[in-house]
Amino acid sequence: MKTAIKVIEQLEVAGFEAYMVGGAVRDYLLEKKPHDIDVATNASPEQVKSLFERTVDTGIAHGTVLVLKDGTGIEVTTYRTEGSYSDHRRPDSVEFVQSLEEDLKRRDFTINAMAMDKDMAITDPFGGAQDLAKGLIRAVGNPDERFQEDALRMLRAIRFSGQLDFQIDPSTLASIGHQAHLIKSIAIERIKSEIDKMMLHKKASRSFAYLTDTGLAEHLPSGYLFKADWAKFQVFETAAAGWAFMLFEHAQEMEAILPYRFSNEEKQTIKRALEAARLPEWNEWVFYSYTNAQLAIAALLNGRKVEIAGKKSALPIRSKAEMAVNGSDLMKWSSQKQGPWIKEWIAKIERMIVFGELANDRELIKEWFMHEYRHHQ
Template identity: 60%
Template sequence: MKTAAKVIRNLENAGFEAYIVGGAVRDFLLGKVPHDMDVASNAYPEEVKKLFNRTVDIGIEHGTVLVLMEGEGIEVTTFRTESEYTDLRRPDKVEFVQSLEEDLKRRDFTINAMAMDKDLAIIDPFGGKSDLEKCLIRAVGEAGERFQEDALRMLRAVRFSGQLNFAIEEGTLAAIRSHASLIRSVAVERLKNELDKILLNPRTQHSMAYLKDSGLAKHLPAGGLLSMDWTGYEPKGQAAFGWAYLLHSQQKQFEEIKGYKFSNAERRLVERALEAANLTEWDDWTFYCFEAKELEIACYLNGTDMDIPLRKEQLPIKSKRELAVNGIDLMEWSGRKQGPWLRQWIEKMERHIVYGQLENDNGLIKDWFLNEYNGDS
C-alpha cells in the first residue's frame, strides 16, 4: 500500500490523477491485506515511463506499464474505455480517456469498480461499498452487456461467491442464466484457472452450488461431474485435491476431465493420487513408489491420517538414486546387453531392499544377483 501511494504521489506531483483500483480496494474495505496493487491514472503510458526510473511494458497497447519501486511492482494503467468484444474476451478497440468514472464503468462487478486515493478516500460511483456491506456480487451497469463483453465474468461471479461468501445479486444471476451458453466461447485455460481458484477458496461448495444453479456447469467441459454434491469437500491449498476429489467421489478416471488441458505434472499428480487411493492396503513398497504429495491427496480422499514423511524416512532407500548398484553393474555381471530384462531385475532388487530382504550394499547385491540370476537361467 505504501509503495502504491508513492507511485500515486509521483504522478500527482507531475499534474496527473491517480488512484488505487480493483480488488485491492475491495480487500482493504473488507479488512484484508491487499496483495496486487493496481493504479489507474489519466497519464498516458509514455508519460508514466518518463516519471519512473524502472518500468516494464507489460501491456502498453492497452495502457499498462509496470512500475518497479522498492522491490515491488505496481501496474499503472491509463483510464480507458472499451468497445465491442467480438471474441467475447478482448475489446476490439481500447480508447484512453481522462475520466476515472468512465474507466470504472467498464469493470465487471461493483465491488471491483471502486477507487481509492493516496489518503484512503473511496471513490464509489456504482455502489460497490453498499454491495460489500450487503455481501452482494452485482454487475456494473447492465449485467448482460458485461457478460457479452467477457463471458468469463460469469464464472468469476461464481468464484467470488465462495471466495467472499457473498450472494450473487438476483438480476446478475438471472443474466448469467440467460447468457450461460456464452461460456463455451472462453478459452479452456481461462476456465481452468477460475475453477482452480474455486477449488481453493474456503467455500467451494457455495460456488459449486451457483455453478449448477446458474446453468453454467452444463456448458463447461465435464460439467456433469462438476454438478455433484460438494458438501463433503474441504479445500487443502492445492487445486489437485479438488480435481482428485471430483473424480474419486464419482469413481471416474482422469480422461473425464482431460479437456481442461492439465500440465503433465498436474495430470500425473491426480492420476497417481487416485491410484494410491484405490489400493486395498499400503505397505513399504507403496511409500517407496508414490510421492509424498500423491499419498497426501490419497489419504485425504480415503479419509485417513498417517505420518507420510515419517514412513518415507524409515525406508531403507528413498529412490533408485540411492541404490548401491546400477544397470551397468547388472549388465557387466550378467554379460547381457540392455533390454526389458534390466528394468525387471532393478525393480526386483528394489523390492528386496525396500522390504528389508536385501541390504543396500554393492557386494551383497552382487552375490544376491548372481545367485538369483543364475538360478533363473
C-alpha cells in the same frame, strides 16, 4: 502499498490524478493484505513512461504500463472506456478518458469498482463498500451487458462467491443463467484458471453449487462432473485435488477432463492420486512409489488417516538412486552384456529392499544376486 503510493505521488506532482483501484481496494476494506496493486490515472501511457525511469509496455494498446520501482512492479493504466465486445472476450476498441467514474463504470462487480487515493479515501460510485458489508457480489450496472462484454465474468462472480464467502446478487445470478451459453466463447485456459482458483478456497462448495445451479456447468466440457458433493471436499494446496475429487466421486479417469489442457505434472498428479486412492491397501511399496502430494490427495479422497511423511522416512530407500547397486554392478558380477534382464533384476532387488527383505548393502546384495542368478541359468 507503499510503492503504489509513491507512484501516485509522483503522478500527482506532475499534475495528474491517480488512484489505487480494483482488488487492492476491496482487500484493504476487508482488512486483508492486497496482493497485486493496480493504479489508474488520467495520464496517458506516454506521459506515464516519461515520468518514471523504468517501465515495461505490458499492455500499452489498452493503456497499461508496468512501472518498476523499489523492486516492485505496479501496473498503471490510463482511465478508459471500452467499445463493443463482439467476441464476448475483449473490447473491440479502447478510448482513453479523463473521468475516474467513467473508468470504474467499465469494471465487472461493484466490489471491484472502487478507487482509493494515497490517503486511503475511497471513491465508490456504485455502492461497492455497501455490497462488501452485505457480503454480496453484484455486477456494475446491467449484468447482462457486463457478461456480454466478457463472458468470463460469470465464472469470476462464481469464484468470488467461494473466495470471499459471499452471496451473488439475485439479478446478477439470474443473468448468469440467461447468458451461460456465452462461456463457450472463452478460451479453455482462462476457464480452467478460474476453476482452479475455485478449488483453492474453503467455500468451494458454494462456488460449485452456483456453477451447477445456474446451468453454467452444462456449457463446459464434461460439465456433469462438477455436480458432486463438494461439502465433502477438503481444500489442498493445489487445484489438482479438486479435479481428482470430481473424478473420484464420479468414478471417472483423467481422460474425462483432458479438454482443460493440464500440464504434464498436473496430469501425473491427478492420475496417480486416483490410482492410490483406489488401492485397497497401502503397503511400503505404495509409500515408496507415490509422491507425498499424490498420497496426500489420495488420502483426502478416500478418507484414509495416515502420516505420510513418517511412513516415507521409515523406508530403507526413498528412490532407486539410493540403491547400493546399479545395472553396471550386475553386468560385472554376472559377466553378461546389457539387456532387458538388468531392468528385471534391478526391479526385483529394489522391491525386496523396500519391503525390508534385503538390506541395502552392496556386499549383501551381491551375495544374494550371485546365488539367485546362478539358479536361474
